[in-house]
Amino acid sequence: LRVIMPERKVLVHVSQLPILKSLTGYIGMKDFRNLIIQAMNESGFHTKGEVAIKKNQQMQSIVKHAPGLAMHVLESDSNKCIPCYNDYVIIFEKPGVNPTPIKDNITRNEWIKYASGCWMITEEKCDIRESDTLNTRVAKADEDVKHICPLQLEVIRRFMRMYSNAGELILDPFSGIGSTGTICGELGRDYYGIELKEEYFEESVKNVKNAYERARGKLGVK
Numbered sequence: 001l002r003v004i005m006p007e008r009k010v011l012v013h014v015s016q017l018p019i020l021k022s023l024t025g026y027i028g029m030k031d032f033r034n035l036i037i038q039a040m041n042e043s044g045f046h047t048k049g050e051v052a053i054k055k056n057q058q059m060q061s062i063v064k065h066a067p068g069l070a071m072h073v074l075e076s077d078s079n080k081c082i083p084c085y086n087d088y089v090i091i092f093e094k095p096g097v098n099p100t101p102i103k104d105n106i107t108r109n110e111w112i113k114y115a116s117g118c119w120m121i122t123e124e125k126c127d128i129r130e131s132d133t134l135n136t137r138v139a140k141a142d143e144d145v146k147h148i149c150p151l152q153l154e155v156i157r158r159f160m161r162m163y164s165n166a167g168e169l170i171l172d173p174f175s176g177i178g179s180t181g182t183i184c185g186e187l188g189r190d191y192y193g194i195e196l197k198e199e200y201f202e203e204s205v206k207n208v209k210n211a212y213e214r215a216r217g218k219l220g221v222k
Helices: 032-042 057-063 071-076 108-114 153-163 179-187 198-219
Strands: 009-015 017-019 028-030 046-053 087-093 169-172 190-193
Touching: 009 032, 009 153, 032 046, 032 087, 153 179, 169 179, 179 190, 179 198, 190 198
Parallel strands: 169 190
Antiparallel strands: 009 087, 017 028, 046 087
16 A cells, blocks of 8 residues: 555455365355455555456366366256356555556457456357466475466456556566566566565566566567
8 A cells, every 4th residue: 555656556366265175064165355355445445346257167176176166066966066266356446646647558449348347258258268377387396385376467468558557667566476577578567576485486587587578579679
């Protein structure tokens, strides 16, 4: 809250969390999304909206250890089936008046698509590909760091175009392997990333450096 410009946005990527039978005796869902909203509101931010991102049922069945998504459960007793745990990007705003308008980054046709509360086209053709992420395998050093969940690059790209101007500084206090910084390099923003885990940080330096070098190459700048 201290470092963000007035009326500018903070975007938080969250997923609802499964409650595991092995730990609690029952299968359910923890409303992690609402806990984040409460914490941000208590810190002084205003909640402005959210976007749900369509998830792949079979992938979620494996990653979330959610038996209610498995095909064999559907075939044995569909009463035990549950929908995917959606990803959400929650939009928070710092109170105040934006000192610098953000204009001319998005067309009207793009806005018609982006204004949807769920970023997809149809069930058959989703315009946010779940595999559209940086390579995470090289950052998985041991059991302690295998929970990495990078956000799709197109999601970051859309929000950055909507909520920032070229040349502005983007802060990512949970930078992971540098997904946000990679899009900053692509779109001509400055980047400040913070990461606790050394394996993630080292990989983020490589990814972000490569993104800025590619951008300079396109401009013919050494």
